[in-house]
Amino acid sequence: MTMDYKAFVEDQIASIRSAVGGHLAINALSGGVDSSVVTVLAHRSLGKQIKTVFIENGLMRKDEPERIVKLFAGIGIPVQLVDSRADFLNALKGLTDPEEKRNAITKTFYEKVFGRLVREIGAKFLFHGTILTDIEETVAGIKRQHNILAQVGIDPEKEYGYQVLEPLKTLRKDGVREVARVLSLPAEIAQRIPFPGPALATRIVGEVTEERLATVREATAIVEEELQESGAFQYMAVLLNDRATGIINGKRDFGQIIVVRCIHSVDARTATAVELSWKKLQRVCERVTAIQGVNRCLYDLTPKPPATIEYI
Numbered sequence: 001m002t003m004d005y006k007a008f009v010e011d012q013i014a015s016i017r018s019a020v021g022g023h024l025a026i027n028a029l030s031g032g033v034d035s036s037v038v039t040v041l042a043h044r045s046l047g048k049q050i051k052t053v054f055i056e057n058g059l060m061r062k063d064e065p066e067r068i069v070k071l072f073a074g075i076g077i078p079v080q081l082v083d084s085r086a087d088f089l090n091a092l093k094g095l096t097d098p099e100e101k102r103n104a105i106t107k108t109f110y111e112k113v114f115g116r117l118v119r120e121i122g123a124k125f126l127f128h129g130t131i132l133t134d135i136e137e138t139v140a141g142i143k144r145q146h147n148i149l150a151q152v153g154i155d156p157e158k159e160y161g162y163q164v165l166e167p168l169k170t171l172r173k174d175g176v177r178e179v180a181r182v183l184s185l186p187a188e189i190a191q192r193i194p195f196p197g198p199a200l201a202t203r204i205v206g207e208v209t210e211e212r213l214a215t216v217r218e219a220t221a222i223v224e225e226e227l228q229e230s231g232a233f234q235y236m237a238v239l240l241n242d243r244a245t246g247i248i249n250g251k252r253d254f255g256q257i258i259v260v261r262c263i264h265s266v267d268a269r270t271a272t273a274v275e276l277s278w279k280k281l282q283r284v285c286e287r288v289t290a291i292q293g294v295n296r297c298l299y300d301l302t303p304k305p306p307a308t309i310e311y312i
């Protein structure tokens with residue numbers, strides 16, 4: 001049976017209104033498809049009772065915060081930019097274990113930054129862009145998605161002082177894109193490749209530092225520009241926690257390694273590497289190895305499973 005997404009949107013609007021009542025709600029927009037759809041859904045349902053913030057956590061892609069705020073202003077949704085870079089970078093300092101990094105991001109996000117914002121605004125509800133795949137993978141122990149709370153035993157009301165609403169939790173990525181279409185989101189957002197909540201931290205193996213973020217941010221901009229016409233489900237650059245010898249300006253160099261990943265998928269549960277042309281791969285390699293400190297660029301052929309899509 002095919003799903004009626006128009007009816008889904010109407011049902012969600014009705015249940016959001018009844019859940020929130022006369023209270024205030026808040027949500028964080030990251031610019032990814034899920035949080036963008038939740039933002040539009042919540043604004044359609046609640047009007048002035050919902051406040052949307054963009055948390056600048058220092059882990060975002062190049063020019064992203066300003067771009068997203070401007071884009072939403074263009075569709076009549078005001079978004080407040082909250083500079084929390086220092087909070088996140090301090091919390092991530094010295095951490096190399098993937099789960100510890102994810103935990104630090106979750107804690108900083110929901111406890112520190114949101115705890116403070118919710119109190120300031122007097123909000124009682126927080127909207128999340130959690131989707132079914134996030135819940136399933138967390139419950140299966142594959143990874144702890146940053147936005148999963150109840151399923152890992154966290155009671156947000158008790159621990160952080162607000163209730164969480166997750167209008168997309170029965171949908172997968174393809175369903176979220178259908179909802180985006182029903183809500184008439186600009187194609188620029190509806191067709192955007194997925195981007196994870198913990199942002200570039202999922203693309204840095206090892207410690208997340210400002211310098212390493214700058215490297216992966218630059219590589220991400222190149223990969224996104226070069227592969228935007230690929231039609232792939234998702235593409236990204238990843239910075240490894242290893243080094244390799246190379247030659248820079250005629251001298252031996254012990255430099256950084258960037259992995260490029262470009263995959264086909266329908267719902268992110270399984271994925272296969274896209275067969276990019278040799279010419280395209282060479283072009284990406286040339287541009288990525290022009291980034292200061294990077295002397296190797298690799299293309300990842302691994303499907304999911306056994307790999308996951310992200311690297312942490």
Ligand code: XMP
Binds near residue numbers: 137145196198307310
């Ligand atoms: P993995 O790496 O688990 O990724 O194969 C599956 C899909 O989910 C995205 N992803 C996340 N999205 N919060 C999110 O909002 C997260 O913590 C997270 N981790 C992975 C990933 O980009 C891919 O599309």
